[in-house]
Amino acid sequence: MNAHRYRIDAMHCQGCVKRMRAAVQAEDVEAEVVGDPAEKRLDIDTRLDAEQVSALLTEAGYPPNDDGHRQTGSGEPDAAASGSPSADHPTPASDDSRPRRFSIDGMTCAGCVNAVQKALSTTTGVQHAQVDFAGESALVTGSASDEALIDAVRSAGYDATPVEDLQTANERRQQDAERRMRRHAIESAVSLALGLPLMLAMFVHTPALTGGERWLWFALGMATLGVLATAGRRFFDGAFKAFRHHQANMDTLIALGSAAAWLYSMAVVLFPGAIPEGSRHLYFEASLMIVGLIGLGQALELRARGRTSQALSRLLDLGSDTARVIREGRELDVDIDTVTTGERIRVRPGERLPVDGEVETGESYIDESMLTGEPTPVRKSAGQAVSAGTLNGQGSLVYRATQVGDDTRLGRIVDQVARAQASRPPIGALADRVSAVFVPSVMIAAMLTALIWFNVGPAPQLIHTLIAATTVLIIACPCALGLATPISTMIGIGKAAEHGVLVRDGEALQSASRLTTLVVDKTGTLTEGKPRVIGRHDESPSLSRAEIDAIVVALERRSEHPLAAALLAATHDADAITIRDFESYSGRGVTATLDDGRGLWLGNEAMMSDAGIDLTGLRETTTQWQQQAASVIYLGVGDALAAAFAVRDPLRDDSQAAIARIQAAGLRVVMLSGDSETAARAIATEAGIDEVHAGLLPADKQRIVEMLQGRGERVGMVGDGINDAPALAQAEVGFAIGHGTDVAIESAGMTLMRDSLHGVADAIAISRATLANIRQNLWGAFGYNALGIPIAAGVLYPITGALLSPLLAALAMSLSSVTVVSNANRLRWFDPERQRPQATHDRETAAT
Known part of the structure; x- marks a missing residue:
């Protein structure tokens, strides 16, 4: 096997990784492909050589950077291929992956969109170009200069202006x-x-x-x-x-x-x-x-x-023009563009926070509803993170800026919403293909109509020829066809943003509407993600409780697992002892060695089995714990069991209602968990889920998704966007639940800005409503032209004895566009929360 590492500037998300994985595995089914979109890094373990892999990636639309390849002969990357770039192997500096936005002037129909799209796509250095008719803009990725892109658009007969500030x-x-x-x-x-x-x-x-x-x-x-x-x-x-x-x-x-x-x-x-x-x-x-x-x-x-871009406008309006910074002991109101990271900022009652930061002094309740969709204000005090665009309550806060400008959470959300609104779902591809040849076809149809009427039509032939040809030209304008997809996409993605759902692109929006199965990770998704110890049993006769606590603290303070925090909270008064040879095993636990040479084992039953530690004496106790949906963590010292802890991560208050909504929408819900079968099934039963896969390692989640897809299911995956990245990428749509971290936003097809599965139900409902609206628009646009052109050409003349007037054709053409736009605007009134069970809705309303 050969290990390759590439820099892929065209890689933006785990969807890109999924497409590259499919391209490589088409030639080598055993190849392992792992990508990091944030770092533009792709690691491939395959029997193929570098030339073959590069060709496959290029054919898939993801050409490797010329000097970004590293290779070793074994299955493990060498030193140059791992870790940070060194002076000898610098990462090539490139801004090719940065999408640039241009305002496009002069587009009047779908034919114009295709002309601009072709002009941009054929410009040297352009990797990807997306033209948005409804937003009159274009997003371009690649190394081509702004001047070259503008010249290309002008050469096509239109004008382009770079957009620096959205x-x-x-x-x-x-x-x-x-x-x-x-x-x-x-x-x-x-x-x-x-x-x-x-x-x-x-x-x-x-x-x-x-x-x-x-x-x-x-x-x-x-x-x-x-x-x-x-x-x-x-x-x-x-x-x-x-x-x-x-x-x-x-x-x-x-x-x-x-x-x-x-x-x-x-x-x-x-x-x-x-x-x-x-x-x-x-x-x-x-x-x-x-x-x-x-x-x-x-x-x-x-x-x-x-009215279609109101959601984006509301997000943009959340940004502040000024900030009250504390400089040299004085409070100054300065332009927001002059604020830098590390500066201290005061926010007074009723003000919006200008940048992201961490609270230093003060306490207040912050309204984050516009970013997360969660109506209840959140208490913030020293040490807690706050976000730009959120609204301060009655308290006064002083916080230190951690992210400013476009790097704030609000800035990233605005950018993603804008980019997603400019994208087109695959359903629009047919309209794109038709509109590319539509106008020339109409002109040919008008000429044929004129020839037929002039040569075989009744008297007066000249009048009939003029009326028929003119009416065909007028009635067939492709405005409605060009607007059918982008106008609904723009409104649907904006509506999703209003409900705390960030949609990556039109493809994710369409895929979410067709899901048949939803795979849900347990910890932090169904549950609160804040486990706590609910039971304990000390087994060792030679170790005191204090000594056991000291060992647990020494082991878990080096671990990043959620259960580690629960154990540390339960043993927070203990002083850690000295240990060595610490190692962490994903999905199992951690090990280390005491100074006297005794081995330490802290983890699940599988780890104890590997260590040869007998758990028979605690079987009855642990079974009772697992029936309460608790995870059991064992501590082994030497070759004997020292203690066991029951750690339970309680189900979220709204998980049961959200699962019921998702199931009512026709989706199967499958739960994945690394817990034991008994504990996992207890949580699943409480949540109302029938199918459970327990005892899984993180790598097993992708396998489960693949297995379900092999049965013909269209699978959505809900996870935290970091550990679940392979499974999120494997699924038709990945839903990253949480607070919109960088990795989540980059990895998932959809990112939920609040910790609730109701966000998934909302996303699916909005997706289905949007795709239904697009289909209505496309059928209306296609149907209008399919009926209008023959009528304009005179097929009804033998029945009616009259031709369609050019005046009526002009009126019909105008009304077709207005009808499409008006139908799309119905989405503005769509409320996915109306589908929530009434009892849940009433509880949440009362809580606010």
Whole structure:
């Protein structure tokens, strides 16, 4: 076996690790692939050589950094491959993995999105580009310079501006949307002000193209041209720009349709004798109404779209512009950008905390609901961590800054929400593929329609040809298709953030809606994660209680296991003795040696068995403890049992209700535990879970997930995001429960900002509602075009004897976009907490 270590700059999460693992294991099923997204480090133990592995990773979309590979001939990494970089083997400095955001101007439809996406993706140095139509932005990862990316977008006929500050960019985008909405409304009013009277006049009067009336129609035609050149100019500018770049978009269709109607009408006015008498119809009002109705639809669409990013705006509004810092004994109000880590900050009653930190003096209750979704204020005192954006209660605090700017917990949440909102779930791929060829296809359809009507249609052929071709061009604008997926994704991910659920990307959002099984880790997930000793039995006749306590303290103060804290709390008065040769064994316990050479063993039954220590005398006592859902920790000294401790981590108050919600949603719930079968089943029974896998080592969790997937289950995994990282990555969706640590945010598909399984139920409910909404939008958009284009082409003419008017086509096209956006906005009113059992909801309401 060969051990390889790579630096993978394109690796951002455990989902990336999962894809790379699949690529390598496709060639070597026994390969072990472990990644650390935070460090951009990938370790692979495989029979493949470096060239084969590099090729597989590159093909999977994760090319290794050129000088970031280390290799040894054995299954263990050598010194250079482990630990921190040295002077001889520095880690290559690179910012390739840092996503950069750009504001994109000029996009009007899904065709524009594809043009910008292609321009960015084909730029040298770009690893990944994601264009968001609803947010009018792009996220780009790679080494390409900002100048190169901007030039690429401009070469495609659009404009790009780097986004340095998300708050400023969001405010600018909202202001720009309001300005465009007003402009569209004014342009629409101008067009309709002339178009409506003209349309009404056409109903009661047949134009006479002789004498003075002919000149009147000529004047009206020139007035129409003036409106098209002002209120409708943006459509023609956009169409010309697309033409220059060998593209076609929504503006192309509108410009062609309205221009065709105007040119034909002017030809009738100027050269009536050259056109058959039955075909001498005027359509000035059609040009005006097309521009007016589409402008009105876009104004309504912008107004509806303005509400989609409210969750992100609320998060951004939590940030402070100033902070009250204590410098040289004086309290000063300074700009938030000037605050540095280590500075002391005072926060007064009712103020928001400006940065993350640790309380030094004072005591207060902090409202963290906007970050965690938990409504109950949390008591904070000296030594406890506080977060930027949270609201101070009545007390006054002085705390020391630990994270500032974008590195705060709030900053990371804002960045993740913004990035996730810009992503697209896989369900949108079909719409992307269709929209890439949609506009050219519509133009071909319009030409075929015109040829058919001109050659085989009834008289007057010229009129029917014009109406049918123009109507096909107008009705088929792909705005609704382009908005169907991103607008719902943006709102759904924002809604999840409001409920304390951070969604990594659109893929995680879609996958969560299809889960059939949820695998739940016991400690810290179902339980409080704060175990305490509930029973003890001293067995050794040669050791006093104080001596046993001293040994336990010496062993456990070096351990990071949650149960160690419980044992230390129960023996906190003891002074530790001197030990040597300390070792920790994952999933079993710890060992060491006393100065007199006697071995020390502190762990579970498996460890005692390995040490040859007899537990028969305590079997009845330990069975009773395990029936109370307690874990049993044994202490062996030499070759004899010295003591046993019963440690119980109580079930969370809301775990039972949350499990009931998840099961009511149709998911099987499976519990994993390293405890004994008896203790694990006691907790599972209390929580309402039937399937339990006990006595597991951390590495076994991934195996269980794989086993369930092998049965055809779509598996979600709930864990703490650190020890459970392989299982979280293996699952279709990993839910990291806890306080949003760096590792959790980087590793999981979804991160729960509060310690409750209700967050998982909320996430699944929001995911399902969002995907249902996307499907409604896609079916509506596809159905609209599938029905609209044939009707516009005239398939109903043999039945109705009339063609669809271009005016109705313009109205229908505008309403289709407004309908999609309005339907997506229904998600803003979706409340997953309505699905909670009423008794639980009442208890939580009373507690607040």
